[in-house]
Amino acid sequence: xxxxxxxxxxxxxxxxxxxxxxxxxxxxxxxxxxxxxxxxxxxxxxxxxxxxxxxxxxxxxxxxxxxxxxxxxxxxxxxxxxxxxxxxxxxxxxxxxxxxxxxxxxxxxxxxxxxxxxxxxxxxxxxxxxxxxxxxxxxxxxxxxxxxxxxxxxxxxxxxxxxxxxxxxxxxxxxxxxxxxxxxxxxxxxxxxxxxxxxxxxxxxxxxxxxxxxxxxxxxxxxxxxxxxxxxxxxxxxxxxxxxxxxxxxxxxxxxxxxxxxxxxxxxxxxxxxxxxxxxxxxxxxxxxxxxxxxxxxxxxxxxxxxxxxxxxxxxxxxxxxxxxxxxxxxxxxxxxxxxxxxxxx
Ligand code: 5GP
Ligand code: MN
Numbered sequence: 001x002x003x004x005x006x007x008x009x010x011x012x013x014x015x016x017x018x019x020x021x022x023x024x025x026x027x028x029x030x031x032x033x034x035x036x037x038x039x040x041x042x043x044x045x046x047x048x049x050x051x052x053x054x055x056x057x058x059x060x061x062x063x064x065x066x067x068x069x070x071x072x073x074x075x076x077x078x079x080x081x082x083x084x085x086x087x088x089x090x091x092x093x094x095x096x097x098x099x100x101x102x103x104x105x106x107x108x109x110x111x112x113x114x115x116x117x118x119x120x121x122x123x124x125x126x127x128x129x130x131x132x133x134x135x136x137x138x139x140x141x142x143x144x145x146x147x148x149x150x151x152x153x154x155x156x157x158x159x160x161x162x163x164x165x166x167x168x169x170x171x172x173x174x175x176x177x178x179x180x181x182x183x184x185x186x187x188x189x190x191x192x193x194x195x196x197x198x199x200x201x202x203x204x205x206x207x208x209x210x211x212x213x214x215x216x217x218x219x220x221x222x223x224x225x226x227x228x229x230x231x232x233x234x235x236x237x238x239x240x241x242x243x244x245x246x247x248x249x250x251x252x253x254x255x256x257x258x259x260x261x262x263x264x265x266x267x268x269x270x271x272x273x274x275x276x277x278x279x280x281x282x283x284x285x286x287x288x289x290x291x292x293x294x295x296x297x298x299x300x301x302x303x304x305x306x307x308x309x310x311x312x313x314x315x316x317x318x319x320x321x322x323x324x325x326x327x328x329x330x331x332x333x334x335x336x337x338x339x340x341x342x343x344x345x346x
Pocket of ligand 1: 308
């Protein structure tokens with residue numbers, strides 16, 4: 001396997017792990033497969049090493065991740081405030097997985113940032129912030145789970161990876177790469193896959209659990225969104241899906257139901273980027289995806305103060321869905337310059 005991790009980072013992390021026992025693992029709000037896979041994967045590893053780790057997350061994890069070993073042990077801040085507060089305050093190390101800035105933890109951020117113990121960041125988002133004593137940031141990794149695997153190998157701890165740990169790590173890689181379809185920058189990720197399979201991981205089962213467990217309502221909501229709520233802007237090679245609270249209610253929307261919807265328009269030849277806006281409380285949750293290195297992260301950042309990766313990013317907008325849509329539609333022309341390298345056929 002290519003040695004992509006600075007050995008000093010691995011050594012520094014190993015030192016911190018050796019010096020600590022009550023370790024908190026945490027991730028971003030609205031956690032996805034990579035956020036939960038990386039924290040739980042490390043949780044299993046640390047337990048194998050005889051530590052007392054606790055996974056503390058800002059809010060509830062989606063139901064499709066319930067199959068992950070250790071899922072039930074996760075402490076959710078919005079549900080178990082006093083317990084989370086206690087473990088964070090008593091922790092001697094906090095490992096922040098899959099986010100680059102404290103605000104990605106919403107309400108949990110002050111508690112984590114206020115903790116007096118040392119902190120580690122393990123992340124693959126662009127523009128890492130500086131809130132941790134040890135920053136392990138590799139934006140060219142497909143996923144934090146890929147990064148965690150390489151770190152474990154770099155620390156010489158691969159022998160401690162059991163089937164449960166391996167299952168969690170492969171889940172994050174599968175969700176962030178859409179089953180090895182996007183965001184892969186290093187071909188030896190297939191070597192990582194092979195190592196995980198050798199440990200007995202059931203890849204088919206993971207794919208079934210995380211990618212093929214839609215409810216009928218969710219499938220119908222997706223069909224409705226594409227048929228009735230998708231606009232295409234051929235001049236900008238863009239598509240936009242907007243779903244209002246009314247739309248969501250009509251299909252009995254449950255958290256996670258629109259997961260993956262933003263990718264669908266990219267299956268159409270000629271569409272280079274896809275934006276999805278979903279009314280959420282008093283605001284709007286924005287998801288963006290692209291192909292051919294079109295920087296949707298710039299759109300999310302410039303227009304809505306969000307971020308993420310070049311080809312997969314998001315943001316939250318504090319205002320109406322209509323306003324949110326208008327801002328994008330008015331600004332689309334400004335991003336045509338990034339289309340100039342597009343091959344004629346896409
Ligand atoms: P998703 O569309 O799956 O919610 O998010 C895609 C990517 O964008 C993820 O890597 C995520 O971390 C990032 N992202 C999503 N929402 C936000 C946001 O509100 N702010 C920032 N900075 N990044 C986001
Ligand atoms: Mn991730």
